[in-house]
Amino acid sequence: MVFFAHLADVHLGGWREEKLKILGLKAFSKAINLIIEKNVDFVVIAGDFFNTAIPSIEVIKHATFELNKLKKNNIPVYVISGSHDHSPSGKTMLDVLENAELIINVQKNAKIENGKLKLKFYEYKNEKNNEIIKITGIPGKRQALESQFYEMLDYDYLEKEEGKKIFLFHMLLDEFKKPGKEKVPSISKSVLPKNFFYYGGGHPHLVGQNEYYEGIIAYPGPLFPNNFEELEELKTGGFYFVKYDGKIQLEWNKVFVKNVVVLKYNVEGKLSEKVTEEIVEKIKTLQLADSIFLLRVEGKLKGKISDINWNVIRKTVYERGAYFFSKNIYSLKSEDEKEFYSEELLEKNFLEENVIKEFEEQKNIPKLLPKNSLKKLIDILSEEKKEGETKTDFEKRLLEEFEKEFNIKIK
């Protein structure tokens, strides 16, 4: 029998807010402790282990400390990179962890033979019963570019390989797509090679399973929710324990770190002066001690949005003992104020893309640079100077990323 843990989308170092960043790290520690306690054979992480290609020293310290606990317990960790944990040019802290023998990156050493992508299998050998598990996978890329890998994939070789096999991937499959998310890039599960008993997925931050021939496709979701919407919807993250002895058994484990309380408040037709008071009254009825409190205010207001006194609301929340407060007023509108952007433009998750598109169309950017250049450029330039990094090194790093991505040499 084989027994392993499947994690994905750990996003270590995610969240700007220190208080939530800490919870993400805590969730990872909790998961590791449970994994050691359950004495699994090995761990797989299906991408986005780190939130960025070059995480902060604090985050790396935490990651190496926890991974070393697994190493001391003889629990190997097999990973693929996700869309977040490598830079556009392919730089990733995962390489450092791999050199320190804390993880094994199973996407490595794939070859192109006769125009086909030949993945490498990495073997886990169970010393107790000599059972061998073969693991391989395809990394996730930004802007869903991983579909190129599947077009080139040598399926024959993968499917004919003997033994018990696990495939790791980092992308959204059509079959798991939620209604209203039609524009999110996805691909049919039929691109996955057959004859694997387990397909360990990552990328869409959702929990779900689906059958595929003799195997099971599973997404464990993030280990800790990664933004307001995820906290609101999922409340906690988690991961799978997987047992396989010809038959597969999946157990999803919640990783609880903080209680999440959500208040949805609709202001439709209400006077702005009244709203503060009413929200405060509602908050006073909630148990918020040591909790993350999420306030979503929506609808069309009579009066100005700026009339709502967020300071008073915030103060009330913390007086109730909340650990953290966050509000979302994305769908809050005012009858008095003209809408600046159209509904379509503001559509969730596509704001950046839509604004860029509109800009590109207006300014004739395509004449100067290839298509989608602005998005790539923003990705590259959104990198921040690291603590301790000199200005010269930082400039050099950005320039290198730029040259690789656009395939041009400056100077």
Ligand SMILES: [Mn+2]
């Ligand atoms: Mn992710």
